[in-house]
Amino acid sequence: MTPLAEKIVNLIQQTGPLKISDYFALCLADPDHGYYQRREPFGQSGDFITAPEISQLFGEMIGVFLVQAWQAQGAPEKTRIVEIGPGRGTLMSDALRVIARLAPDLYADATIHMVETSERLRNVQRQTLVRIKQRISWHHAVEDLPAGFTLIVANELFDALPIRQFVKTPEGFCERVVGLDDGGNLAFGLAPGGFDTTLLPIEAGRVPNGEVFEASPARSAVMQAVAAQILRDGGTALTIDYGHLVTGFGDTLQAVHQHEFDPPLARPGEADLTSHVDFQVLAEVAREAGAHVHRPMTQGDFLLRLGILERAGALGAGRDSLTQATISDAVNRLAGEGEGRMGALFKVLAVSGKPVGITPFDPQAA
Ligand code: SAH
Secondary structure, three states: OOHHHHHHHHHHHHHOOEEHHHHHHHHHHOOOOOHHHHOOOEOOOOOEOOHHHHOHHHHHHHHHHHHHHHHHOOOOOOOEEEEEOOOOOHHHHHHHHHHHHHOHHHHHHOEEEEEOOOHHHHHHHHHHOHHHHHHEEEEOOHHHOOOOOEEEEEEOOHHHOOOEEEEEEOOEEEEEEEEEOOOOOEEEEEEEOOOOHHHOOOOHHHOOOOOEEEEOHHHHHHHHHHHHHHHHHOEEEEEEEEEEOOOOOOOOOEEEEOOEEEOOOOOOOOOEEEOOEEHHHHHHHHHHHOOEEEOOEEHHHHHHHOOHHHHHHHHHOOOOHHHHHHHHHHHHHHHOOOOOOOOOOEEEEEEEOOOOOOOOOOOOEO
16 A cells, blocks of 8 residues: 555545545645655656657747737736646746747746646756746745736646546436445445536436546636636636547546556555546636637647647758657657547647637637
């Protein structure tokens, strides 16, 4: 048993089974043994690899998008450039290099803000961005950001925020919980009640028994705070993650350890724990808050429309064939479809404080 598994077993013995959301939060953020406090998640020696760690092209395309969002909204002075859940700080570093080149005025008087809960990752970010560290401030929550026109990016943040799961049974919906089996090991169970059926995309009576529905008040709360920030003094928020554009059913809770899927109860604190993001819910939360929702698209379409192929060509021009092959592999992985590629599985949602057309999104609201 991992040290966190022992702690969770003790907790369950004292207070009873945990909701999936409580188990999820302990696995990722327990102050002593939480995954993001302890482990180095990213890269070959870690557990998974994210788009900005695959290639500088990803952060560069985000930089291009942020410049376009800024220009489309009148190029305001003293912009806040914000990243939520910045990991190693690689995306911000690559995006800022492009912003400095394409929009020196934006770069010159912008302040940089990192919303990050992990102290260990804040230190990694400080090292990655050491050249500009005096321009950066770190915050615990979106609500702590200063006022002002704001450009926000969050890559693979929402998948790391806890979900609750509900299972349809002949007696109605029950909440999935983590309890103990006869041997005292962590095991899934069901607890009656506690479900708001108005969240369902179809009538509760038509949902087959055994079907799983996921809801995430934590994700909605972060989206509400993001919408409030860009509604206050204007701005745009971009979020990228794996998930679905339309609310559906299915158990998407997943643990990953050293690049392999792992049973979600096997290694609390030592495996990454995530689930697929419901972009329809995030879009509705933003819309209800009064924000303008740009029609979401796949990561593949987003990167291709922003010109990743042209940028890759420029990056590879005059370089040796191995470097060129590495660049072309990266483009395939980021924008291509199929096994091991992110282009179709990952979706991109942008929301703005006011209705505005921003390339590469359609000008009209979704
Ligand atoms: N964006 C990075 C890292 C993704 S991993 C990349 O693409 O490589 C998720 C990141 O979100 C980590 O930095 C983690 O510490 C951070 N995180 C998790 N929960 C958070 C929360 N509630 N608020 C802010 N950051 C959070």
